[in-house]
Amino acid sequence: MKRMKYNTYISHRCLLVIFLSAFIVSCADNIRVDNMEAEGNFHIHATVSDRILSRGLEGTVTKSDSAGYRFSYPAQKDAYHTTSCTFNSGTGLATATDGHFLTWADVENAVDYTFLLDNVPYNNNVTDELYGVQFSDKEKQRYAAGMDNEKATNDIVWGQCKVTSRESVELKFDLYHRMTRLSVHVTSSSADELKNASVELTKVILCPENFNRLTGEIGVAADPLYESILLRKGEQDWESEPVAGENVSTTNHVYKTIPFIFPPQRLREGEERPRLRISMIEGGEQVTYSAALPTALTVTTADGVTSSMQLSRLTAGQHLTLNVTLLHDGEKPMLEFRPAVVERWKDLGSHTIVANKAGIYDASNLPELIMAYNLLKQATDENSKKESHRKVARYGTEKEGKWTFNLFANLEFPNENASLDELFCDNNFTFNMYGHSITIDGMEYKDNVQELVDRLTQNSQP
Incomplete structure (x- = not known):
């Protein structure tokens, strides 16, 4: 016991x-x-690891796309929240639903953390298995296959940032292309044979079905629609580039299509295999050269490494260049596939994203806004109104005739040399302060927005 x-x-x-x-x-x-927990707002830095042509040349993001970026973070255990993220001069800020900028206080404690960033502007998270976007019919058209140029809207980039502590608020992302890219180069013995030729790719998926924010994967429908797409119309001249032929004394000519963006997809086999079709006028008649895409290709990477590859799918982040030669074989026109080129989307170096949400970012913006606002109110002809409206829209949005301007910095106008020479001609506006303030002649306006509006309006002054 x-x-x-x-x-x-x-x-x-x-x-x-x-x-x-x-x-x-x-x-x-x-x-x-x-x-060890750093204080302050998250500072989100992002670079595009490859080219981001459809979001603006030289790797930048156009202003109209600034609201399209989404930042996802672990707000609760095993749960992510997604919010908008806006960039200015390379630094992004993300806001919670109540408007405050995100800090570590909004993130669940954990051993490590994974943050996500993408440029798909829709918020309709679907299920835990697909944390992202189920595209509507309209959204499918936005991301449908099409030319890769400055007007394109179908380029999707995604990246993740992993950190193991809460010591810093600096979050750095590399963004990668999640669509796939394809070009066709056609070789001919003639400098003008393909001058007005059209190029078509058949039996491919043109529209994506969904986007998973957690993995960056773009999905297609379980029973997708396979269609044809014109990679080049035949109405315009198609100029060739001379290249050396197989013999020293001969010269060939290469015709290049503009690159096209497609959703990643598996390529079917047999009779359902995609075909490349080149149509032109020969001897007054329409002639079509056609061949199915080969199931295997000799490929050369951007580093010059040559190998064999099964051509089973169009892969995310990949730029596939199909090289074909136009052959004349009696009455049976043919295309011969030559070694293809597989590379990442052309690397122009890392480009910092610069995307301003409409708003006021420094002290010079407010006088510019006031001048543009007053010109808009005074404009009598449509062209002047349109131009002034465009300038005012740089700082905010209009709804039912009333403007709301966004403030993204603390401004101070302390004396005559830094004062506001002009005031708003009416008070049909307000501000989203986002925690910032405007100080005029020693008086700070932060939460007292109506007092700020009165102070900045001509007929409200004593």
């Missing part, structure tokens, strides 16, 4: 020690987290 009591005593002592140890470690962890 004594031994049992002794064992019980030891057990209680052990449990007490374990409990106290766990308590001390827990407190120590909390102290460590608190001491």
Whole structure:
């Protein structure tokens, strides 16, 4: 009996020690987290690891696309929230639903953290299996296959940032293309044979079905529609580039299509295999050269490495260039596939994203806004109104005749040399302050938005 009591005593002592140890470690962890947690708003930095042509030349993002970026973060255990992210001069800020900028206080404590960034502007998260967007018919057309040029809207980029502590608010992303890219280069012995030729690719999927924010994957429908797409219409001249032929004395001519963006997809086999079709007028008649895409290709990478590849799919982030030669074989026109080129979307270096949400970012913006606003109100002809409206729209949005301007910096106008020479001609506007303030002649306006509007309006002044 004594031994049992002794064992019980030891057990209680052990449990007490374990409990106290766990308590001390827990407190120590909390102290460590608190001491190491950086204060302030998240600063989101993103570079495009490849070219981002459809979001603006030279790797930049146009202003109209600034509201399209989405930042996803672990707001609760095993759950992500997605919010808009706007960039200015390479630094992005993301806001919670109540408008405050996100900080570590909004993120669930964990061993490590994964943040996500993409440029798909829709918020309709579907299920845990597909945390992202189920495209509507309209959205499918936005991301449908099409030319890769400055007017395109179908380029999707995605990236993740993983950190193991809360020591910094600087989050750095590399964004990668999640669509696929395809070009066709046609070789002919003639400098003008394909001058007005059309190029068509048949039996491919043109529209994506969904986008998964957690993985960056773009999906197609379970039973997708396979269609044809014109890679080049025949109405315009198609100029060739001379290249050396197989013999020193001969010269061939290469015709290049504009690159096209497609959703990633599997290529079917047999009779359902996609075909390349080139049509032109020969001897007054329409002639079509056609061949199915080969199932295997000799490929050369951008580094000059040549190997064999199964052409089973169009892969995300890949730029596939199909090289074909136009052959004349009696009455059976043919296309011969030559070694293809597989590379990442052409790398122009890392480009910082610059995307301004409509808003006021420094002290010079407010006088510019006031001048444009007053010109808009005074404009009498449509052209003047349109131009002034465009300038005012740089700083905010209009709804039912009333403007709302976004403030993304603390502004100060302390004296005559830094004062506002002109004021708004009416008070049909307001501000989203986003935690910032405007100080005029020593008076700070932050939460008192109506007082700020009165102070900035001509007929409200004493």
